[in-house]
Ligand SMILES: Nc1ncnc2c1ncn2[C@@H]1O[C@H](COP(=O)(O)OP(=O)(O)O)[C@@H](O)[C@H]1O
């Protein structure tokens with residue numbers, strides 16, 4: 027169980043996290059979804075005890091963050107690949123397992139196990155610097171779970187990973203939750219959050235803007251579809267024409283992109299195109315998106331979530 | 334404790350996989366020492382040795398022998414004093430000269446006649462280099478004397494008859510010396526023997542002069558400091574790679590991480606100083622207890638150096654600033670403290686400052702431990718330990734505050 031209550035963290039004058047509250051339970055994958063700079067990593071650092079929060083409380087399996095019992099229960103997979111490149115995969119696992127108070131034959135058996143899980147057993151005696159990016163990511167993950175932590179913090183573990191490694195990593199994350207671990211997973215990939223997380227919170231500018239199960243969040247959307255038009259537009263004329271149509275909300279309108287949300291968008295396409303041509307628009311591309319986290323994000327923040 | 338040891342082991346393993354840095358840290362001081370050797374002659378600095386000559390023969394030949402120590406490069410190294418034998422032996426017993434050469438009565442005649450004769454060289458055991466050189470010179474002369482006798486015996490005998498002037502003897506002495514140096518390679522065994530005596534070792538007057546005490550401490554301290562500065566850079570690598578942050582989110586605190594990295598340095602410093610001192614043991618016969626004592630001191634004091642460098646690194650805003658800061662502190666301290674060349678060779682005012690630098694003091698203590706009998710600088714060990722402990726506390730605080738982010 028990871029409980030975060032009204033967490034605040036400032037770097038000097040800049041507030042990176044502004045009152046975040048959530049709870050991740052054992053056996054579930056709790057997603058923290060937000061664009062770059064939203065405050066995900068800062069939140070993770072506060073939970074792992076690296077940063078002193080400016081306010082709020084954090085408990086890990088009942089112990090206050092930064093306390094030794096809290097840190098002993100935690101497994102952390104940092105956003106950057108934090109490994110010793112001159113050491114082999116096995117030596118890295120040995121060190122990080124040892125840092126978590128594991129030793130002897132138990133550690134050795136567990137190392138064999140995680141090497142197998144991450145598909146690195148054939149390369150375990152090679153220095154990490156010869157590994158591909160995806161292999162390093164997998165080892166980075168392996169080093170975080172070698173001591174079978176009860177609470178696992180994963181900070182964007184799939185960034186820059188090849189599709190194969192990604193599938194494998196996501197399966198590993200699911201396995202951790204199945205075994206009863208409480209997993210906190212941060213990402214800025216919508217699809218990942220949708221595929222993986224039981225519950226999630228959407229974070230932007232240091233604040234949670236929505237929280238719940240995927241179904242609860244979708245319900246908030248009111249079945250809205252997202253229509254994105256690209257081309258050359260006259261902003262004022264486009265706005266004037268579109269505002270005549272009922273039940274259409276304009277999220278973006280900057281001369282190159284027009285972003286609209288509406289119910290049943292496929293049924294209203296003719297109407298929208300007519301309005302656009304009345305506004306003298308030259309449309310070069312159209313994308314229609316069904317309700318998803320992305321449409322939710324746009325609805326809540328007024329902007330798209332892109333890398 | 335297990336984690337401290339694992340951290341040290343991990344760091345040493347990493348170092349062994351990437352040994353280029355280590356070789357440079359140790360290679361630079363060795364290179365500087367060699368350079369100094371070329372500049373100032375054969376590695377040892379020229380301390381002047383006193384050679385006592387008890388000339389009971391007072392012949393031309395005996396004056397040639399005595400004169401040989403005042404020629405060319407010999408004159409740079411030796412001061413020759415003529416003494417009576419008992420006075421000479423007394424001064425040798427007090428340890429006040431490098432060697433005593435006794436030329437017995439009838440020596441000159443015996444050499445000229447080509448009959449058996451004998452020279453006595455008494456050596457000071459407290460000194461390493463000078464007495465050996467005296468012995469070498471005398472042996473060389475013995476060979477040269479024999480050879481000359483074969484080559485130019487008649488001429489010499491004639492010259493001897495004529496009662497030569499001092500100038501003539503001096504000139505002859507120069508020639509003899511040069512010739513001896515040149516022809517020594519082809520010499521046959523000498524007809525007359527050189528008997529070597531060693532004065533029983535007395536209470537030490539001061540550290541032995543020569544390689545072991547002059548160049549070795551400086552090289553050792555320099556090698557250890559270069560290694561320390563190199564290893565202190567590893568904090569930046571761990572910071573940039575995120576491994577430091579990662580380890581600080583495990584149940585281990587910054588003090589155990591620092592402890593582990595310090596232990597890695599201490600083990601490395603033991604190996605470096607161990608190799609250096611073992612070489613000194615093999616080359617100049619440094620006594621084994623001295624080796625251990627010096628090694629203990631070298632490791633203790635250089636651990637303080639390592640911690641001081643880590644502290645400096647932690648004050649820097651970035652890697653390059655840290656590296657510059659450490660070099661800006663380390664190189665002048667090495668120079669002033671007498672690592673590049675001994676304080677004895679520096680201008681007096683600089684040497685006075687250098688003596689009170691941390692490196693200068695560390696070197697003074699090291700000379701003391703290298704000397705056959707320690708001069709009681711034992712207080713330096715607790716002083717270094719207290720300094721080290723204070724630095725450790727400061728570093729551990731900084732490690733979390735400055736290096737983790
Ligand atoms: N060490 C730091 N000093 C100052 N500002 C920081 C620091 N780390 C992060 N920030 C700022 O805090 C905000 C949140 O950053 P971060 O938690 O890394 O976001 P995310 O992980 O969601 O991309 C950003 O605006 C970032 O610029």
Ligand SMILES: [Mg+2]
Pocket residue numbers: 063066067068105181182
């Ligand atoms: Mg981040």
